Amino acid sequence: MTRMSFYTERFASFSRQALYQSLDDELRRFIREIGFRYYLSFQELRYVVEIAVDLQMWEEPSLAELWCKFEQSTQLEGRQRKEKLLQNLKDRWISLREQETVYSHASPPTSNKKKVVVRKGDNAVFGMCPVASDKTVCCNLRTIDAIQGCGLACSYCSIQTFYDSKNIAVEGNLSKKLQDIRLDSKKNYHICSGQSSDSLVLGNQKGILDALFEFAFMNPNVFLELKTKSKNIAFLLDTEIPSNIVVSWSLNPQIIIDHEEHLTASEKQRLTAARAVADRGIRIGFHFHPMVHYRGWQNDYMTLIQTVLSMFSDKEVTFVSFGTLTFIKPAIHSLRLKGIRSKVLQIPMEEVAGKLSYSMQTKEEMFQTAWKLFQPWHDTVFFYLCMESRELWESVFGFCYDSNEAFERALFDHVSSKLNSS
Numbered sequence: 001m002t003r004m005s006f007y008t009e010r011f012a013s014f015s016r017q018a019l020y021q022s023l024d025d026e027l028r029r030f031i032r033e034i035g036f037r038y039y040l041s042f043q044e045l046r047y048v049v050e051i052a053v054d055l056q057m058w059e060e061p062s063l064a065e066l067w068c069k070f071e072q073s074t075q076l077e078g079r080q081r082k083e084k085l086l087q088n089l090k091d092r093w094i095s096l097r098e099q100e101t102v103y104s105h106a107s108p109p110t111s112n113k114k115k116v117v118v119r120k121g122d123n124a125v126f127g128m129c130p131v132a133s134d135k136t137v138c139c140n141l142r143t144i145d146a147i148q149g150c151g152l153a154c155s156y157c158s159i160q161t162f163y164d165s166k167n168i169a170v171e172g173n174l175s176k177k178l179q180d181i182r183l184d185s186k187k188n189y190h191i192c193s194g195q196s197s198d199s200l201v202l203g204n205q206k207g208i209l210d211a212l213f214e215f216a217f218m219n220p221n222v223f224l225e226l227k228t229k230s231k232n233i234a235f236l237l238d239t240e241i242p243s244n245i246v247v248s249w250s251l252n253p254q255i256i257i258d259h260e261e262h263l264t265a266s267e268k269q270r271l272t273a274a275r276a277v278a279d280r281g282i283r284i285g286f287h288f289h290p291m292v293h294y295r296g297w298q299n300d301y302m303t304l305i306q307t308v309l310s311m312f313s314d315k316e317v318t319f320v321s322f323g324t325l326t327f328i329k330p331a332i333h334s335l336r337l338k339g340i341r342s343k344v345l346q347i348p349m350e351e352v353a354g355k356l357s358y359s360m361q362t363k364e365e366m367f368q369t370a371w372k373l374f375q376p377w378h379d380t381v382f383f384y385l386c387m388e389s390r391e392l393w394e395s396v397f398g399f400c401y402d403s404n405e406a407f408e409r410a411l412f413d414h415v416s417s418k419l420n421s422s
Contacts, residue, residue, distance in 0.1 A: 007039055014042055020049050022339055027052060030064045038082040047086075051093045053336045058096065058346045066092060098348050101294040103259050112153035112263055118206060119148070119169040125177045129195060130162075135353035136387045137400060140408040141190055144215075144224075146174050146208050147197035152229060153262040155342035156290060158331040159196060168197065175211040183219055188412045194227025200247075201228065204235045216242035223415050227287065231265040231273040237280055243419055246318050247277050248285035251308070253300035256292050260344055267304065271311055278316040283418050289323030289386055291366045293347065293358060298369060305373040314380040318415045322367045322396075323386035326357040352389065360392065367396045382414040 011032065014020065020028065031052065035045055052063035070088040074081060129141040147170055149163040163169070171177060183189060193199045193212055204210060216224045227248045236247065252260075254267045265273065278284050286308060291301065325344055327335075335345060349356040357363070367385065374383065384407070385393055393400035401407040 003039070004036075007036065010042065011035055011045075014045050017046070017049075019046075019053060019333070019336055022337055023049070023052060023056075027062065027064065030067075034067060038085070040082070044086060048089070050336065051089060053339060054093065054345060055096075056339060057336070057342050059341055060096060063089075097346055101292075101343050101346055103255050103294055103343065112151060114149065114151055114166060114168045116202065116205065117167045117169055118172040120172040125171055125174065126181050129192075131158075131387055133353055133387065134404075137385065137390055137393055137407060138387060138404045139190060139384065139411055140404050141192055141195075143195040144178070144191055144193045144212065145196040146171055146193050146212060147202060150197045151201055152198055152264050154229070154264065155260045155262070155335065155340055156325055156327075156344045158328065163196070168202070170202070170206045170208060172206070174206075174208065175214060178211055178215040179218075181215070183221065185221060187221065188409070188416075189219075189222045190225065190408065190412055190415070191222050192225040192227055194225065194248075198230055199226035199228050200232045200236075201230045203232050209235055209239075213239075213242050213245070216244050220244060223412065223419065225285065229261060229264040229270065231269040233273045233277055236277055236282065241280070241282055246283050246285055246415060246419070247274070248287055248319075249274050250287045250289060251304060252288075252290075252292065253297075253304050255294075255296070255300060260292070260342060271307065275311055278312060283318045283415070284312070284316060285319045285321075286317065287321045287323070287386070288370055289321055290325045291322060291370065292325060292344070293362055293366060294343075297366070301366075301370060302373055305370060309374070309376060314377045315418070315421070317377070317381050318418045319382040319384065319411065320374060320377070321384050321386050322370055323388070324358055324363055324366060326355050326387070328355055332356070353387075360389075363388070363392060364395050367392070371396055382411055384411065 015028075015032070020031070023031070031045070031048060034040065034048075040048065048063065055061065055063055055066070066089060067085065070085050074084050074088075076084050125145045127143055127145075129138075129143055132138050132141070147168060149168040150157065150159050151168055202208060212224065212226075216222060223244045223246055224242070225246045225248055227250065229250050233247075249270045251267070251270060257264060257267055274284050274286075288301070291297075325347065327349075332345065335342070347358060350359050371383065374381070383397065385396065390400045401410065
């Protein structure tokens, strides 16, 4: 077998990969051409394709433009030429990730049309938080997966990695499954329905909220959190709400909503919805998660936090959490396959506890900034970091709980005191 025929066979195998197929015809042809010209290995081809996708997502000059520019600037030949071109490409990719992220204009609208289907079966709906880890400080959150899949289209969301991309599945026998959950009556629980979908985006379709409220009424040793990025609160304002319900909103500056949180409610709409829910006497919470580091982030988060402080009383707010962009490798692959315009992967990532995220220094800067801005609430609202290291807790708050169980108890006790004071 000649070298060319061997390479043709190898490239045919590579070309069936989904990420390569996600590129447009012109870019696929270009990668095929340089693959044959330089006999790129399977690993080199995969690396080139990943960079090509990232450049498209970040709205940077294309792989073809950069490669041709690099070819013109090098006089090397043979293997040295190939290695130089690949190194130039890698260096450019790294430099883009290390530069300050700049959001200049809004990303194009994202479509996320999905069909709501009823799921019947013996699958479990109750379990531990899917990102729980003994390698980070964890609140031992439990989850109810009443809905699997989300109609919103946040670019960074890991839900897309786990569930059907075409359907949103609603449990058809949710009420029965919730009745069958056996909790220890001597133990307290923080349970959230917003880990496998947005808690409110479907409202009470298929009786979702009716079933959740029934569960909350039956289990006074639970505080049940409904976490959302929506403004869909009509049902909450027009029905009897169990006293152990907390409704929380994930918050970000409008520029991040415009670019990375497609189809969600605006910053103003989320805060207006939270205000209406608090006026109804329902306790609320806020998640600044994920905080994003970009040019202008300090001023934008300062403005947002000042708005929160001005609109809400510390008596109405149970907790505030901080977190940031964090990815597992399958989620990164899924993001690239979608090929949307997004800059969430245009960051210098470090691996911590099996996940990829900002450096410790960047996290410290963001979380310390937010924590200091919330100074008026330090003694009356429960603040915590979501799935971060003990060292980061010490750096931001000046302390850390001795164990996850101690963290869990402190959070429950604080929230309970707010719920019981209503």
